[in-house]
Amino acid sequence: MTTPDVAVIGSGASAVAAAWALARAGRSVRMLDVGVDAPPDAPLVPMADWARIRRTDPHQHRFFLGDSFEGIPLGAARVGSQVTPPRRFVTRDAPTLLPRTAEGFVGLESVALGGLAAAWGAAISPWGPRDFEGLPISLPDLLPHYDAIADLIGVCGDAGDDLSPLMHNPQGMMPPLDTDPASTALLARYHAHRADLQRKGLRLGRARLAACSRIHRGRGPHPNLDLDFWCDHGDAVYRPRFTLRELLALPNFEYVPGVLVRTLHPDASGVRISLRRLADNTAEDTRATRVVLAAGALGSARIALRSLGAFSTPVPLVSNTSTYHAFLNLPAVGAPQHERRHSLTQLTGLFSPPEGGPEMQLQVYSYRSLLTFKLLREQPLAFPEGKSVLRALLPILSLVGMHHQDLPSPDKQCELRAREGSDSLHIRYHTSPREDADQLTAESRVRALFRSLSCFALRRVHLGHGASIHYAGTLAMSDHPGPLNTSPDGALQGLPGVFAADSSVFPRLPARGVTFTMMANAHRIASLLAASFP
Amino acid sequence: MTDAPDPLIAEGRLLTRYVLGRSPPDEAGPRYAAAVRARFGGSPLHDPVGAAAIRQPLFLPLLDAASGLAAPHSPLRERLLIAAAITETLPQCAHDFMPRPMPWPGLILTLVLAALLTALRLLLGLPLFFLLGGRWRSHSEQPA
Numbered sequence: 252m253t254t255p256d257v258a259v260i261g262s263g264a265s266a267v268a269a270a271w272a273l274a275r276a277g278r279s280v281r282m283l284d285v286g287v288d289a290p291p292d293a294p295l296v297p298m299a300d301w302a303r304i305r306r307t308d309p310h311q312h313r314f315f316l317g318d319s320f321e322g323i324p325l326g327a328a329r330v331g332s333q334v335t336p337p338r339r340f341v342t343r344d345a346p347t348l349l350p351r352t353a354e355g356f357v358g359l360e361s362v363a364l365g366g367l368a369a370a371w372g373a374a375i376s377p378w379g380p381r382d383f384e385g386l387p388i389s390l391p392d393l394l395p396h397y398d399a400i401a402d403l404i405g406v407c408g409d410a411g412d413d414l415s416p417l418m419h420n421p422q423g424m425m426p427p428l429d430t431d432p433a434s435t436a437l438l439a440r441y442h443a444h445r446a447d448l449q450r451k452g453l454r455l456g457r458a459r460l461a462a463c464s465r466i467h468r469g470r471g472p473h474p475n476l477d478l479d480f481w482c483d484h485g486d487a488v489y490r491p492r493f494t495l496r497e498l499l500a501l502p503n504f505e506y507v508p509g510v511l512v513r514t515l516h517p518d519a520s521g522v523r524i525s526l527r528r529l530a531d532n533t534a535e536d537t538r539a540t541r542v543v544l545a546a547g548a549l550g551s552a553r554i555a556l557r558s559l560g561a562f563s564t565p566v567p568l569v570s571n572t573s574t575y576h577a578f579l580n581l582p583a584v585g586a587p588q589h590e591r592r593h594s595l596t597q598l599t600g601l602f603s604p605p606e607g608g609p610e611m612q613l614q615v616y617s618y619r620s621l622l623t624f625k626l627l628r629e630q631p632l633a634f635p636e637g638k639s640v641l642r643a644l645l646p647i648l649s650l651v652g653m654h655h656q657d658l659p660s661p662d663k664q665c666e667l668r669a670r671e672g673s674d675s676l677h678i679r680y681h682t683s684p685r686e687d688a689d690q691l692t693a694e695s696r697v698r699a700l701f702r703s704l705s706c707f708a709l710r711r712v713h714l715g716h717g718a719s720i721h722y723a724g725t726l727a728m729s730d731h732p733g734p735l736n737t738s739p740d741g742a743l744q745g746l747p748g749v750f751a752a753d754s755s756v757f758p759r760l761p762a763r764g765v766t767f768t769m770m771a772n773a774h775r776i777a778s779l780l781a782a783s784f785p
Numbered sequence: 786m787t788d789a790p791d792p793l794i795a796e797g798r799l800l801t802r803y804v805l806g807r808s809p810p811d812e813a814g815p816r817y818a819a820a821v822r823a824r825f826g827g828s829p830l831h832d833p834v835g836a837a838a839i840r841q842p843l844f845l846p847l848l849d850a851a852s853g854l855a856a857p858h859s860p861l862r863e864r865l866l867i868a869a870a871i872t873e874t875l876p877q878c879a880h881d882f883m884p885r886p887m888p889w890p891g892l893i894l895t896l897v898l899a900a901l902l903t904a905l906r907l908l909l910g911l912p913l914f915f916l917l918g919g920r921w922r923s924h925s926e927q928p929a
Contacts, residue, residue: 319823320824320867633906
């Protein structure tokens with residue numbers, strides 16, 4: 252391929268969504284990516300259910316703990332502890348290649364094939380009309396792209412549940428995966444009290460997941476082996492590498508791994524791209540007529556700021572605050588157990604205060620497949636007693652992630668700081684006391700509603716800001732874009748021919764997860780870009 | 786001439802046996818030693834509380850209970866976590882860590898027994914912990 256129509260930077264969820272729209276529209280596409288992948292000698296998880304593997308596989312320590320025992324979490328709990336040894340490649344090399352300092356921020360970045368979505372929890376939450384307030388696009392702009400992405404990634408969920416009035420059900424949504432016994436008991440209890448709970452602002456339903464409950468695009472059906480944190484059996488749970496695999500079958504697509512894009516230089520005939528070839532650490536230039544930035548909200552900001560020479564120029568950064576709550580789910584006591592289950596989000600909840608105010612999203616998980624020993628360090632009993640108590644409580648333990656919206660503020664910013672021969676991103680992220688208090692109040696109200704379902708909170712964990720791994724706002728789109736903004740079609744001001752298509756363009760984050768909407772928006776921006784070629 | 790026994794393997798056998806409540810499979814000790822070497826660089830427990838627990842195994846449950854309350858990230862608790870991880874991922878021992886659904890009476894009995902045993906161990910363990918120089922909320926070894 253000579254100079255491609257479009258170079259896409261990155262291989263994460265938004266990058267493959269954009270590349271898919273462009274390539275399918277006939278544009279020639281070159282994807283430039285660092286592309287760290289799992290080592291070829293990584294241990295393979297057998298195709299058997301979790302309990303059978305536990306009882307029979309003598310090599311299970313290799314994938315459960317890692318060959319360097321890196322899967323044993325020592326010290327206080329920290330961000331990324333859900334990234335299991337087989338998925339550790341997702342964050343490998345990022346701290347070296349993407350240097351960063353931070354105040355009040357603990358987020359993760361990735362230079363892996365598939366980006367952070369290579370370890371995505373796969374819960375999808377299409378945004379509602381209110382979630383687009385302050386954006387130059389609205390829900391109708393994204394609806395066809397939600398459907399296109401749902402077809403690409405495969406989505407399952409219950410189209411007739413209590414979330415449906417608040418959430419777009421994409422066309423072709425497959426039937427939901429089975430919920431595990433604890434979540435089934437909780438949902439039954441919710442249904443028995445639904446009118447009262449809805450009046451108080453709480454709705455629960457089965458999680459919408461980027462997972463195939465039947466065969467879709469050669470993937471799935473989900474094998475229900477409860478191994479989703481460890482492997483991708485059946486390719487049922489979406490990973491960007493699956494779209495990359497489809498892209499590689501197209502003649503107008505090329506994937507170039509092993510390169511780190513440094514700067515973009517628009518000129519009369521397109522964009523010159525300066526990159527570093529990582530194998531031999533050499534600098535190199537390549538060209539494209541247009542460039543789509545999809546290196547993540549932080550990665551794309553780095554490239555844009557560096558290209559514009561905008562050092563020490565702060566740009567906004569938003570990130571959902573997420574906290575995790577362990578609940579004793581008493582309706583599940585004595586519930587019959589079964590092996591057929593998945594490890595992803597079981598239930599999704601939306602809490603909207605009846606008197607108005609920001610929505611909060613809930614994600615309900617059970618705890619089993621991440622192994623019991625990790626919880627032993629979180630409890631104060633001696634290990635033998637702790638083990639005995641945990642074994643008894645695990646079948647009735649529900650973990651609820653509570654996710655809050657985030658709005659920009661002068662205390663949430665990042666800037667690129669020049670260092671000798673290099674640069675580093677500095678993040679300063681502090682929420683206001685008012686935000687903290689409002690979030691605590693909302694969480695307290697949800698805990699009270701769960702108490703009415705006989706679910707009792709044991710503990711709240713907040714790993715720090717950035718732990719949600721949802722970042723946005725660094726190149727925010729606007730109807731009246733200024734410097735370092737993007738226009739509604741993704742065009743980045745100051746860099747003609749460069750378009751941002753990842754979460755960097757969202758000036759605020761609603762409580763609902765960003766990944767599915769980010770992919771739909773990347774598809775929208777890429778479709779507009781594809782149509783703009785003569 | 787015989788090689789001197791690896792003190793880390795001996796430590797591993799002791800701690801995995803304690804966590805499991807019975808003799809662990811042979812591979813538990815060497816795998817524990819490998820994990821400690823990988824994560825901490827590999828010396829046996831040498832802080833006063835941890836060393837006392839290893840030297841006098843009768844103290845181990847008392848000091849574990851006291852550390853769980855007073856110093857949850859102390860070296861002894863971190864080593865016990867490694868021992869638990871090693872035993873849980875041995876197929877012969879996995880069952881000992883798997884969820885055990887039980888009806889209300891069994892659940893209540895389990896919780897009450899654990900509470901009583903913990904109270905007893907804390908009664909003896911906390912004074913011992915402080916006598917040995919244990920410090921409130923002391924920190925872990927630095928992982929390698």
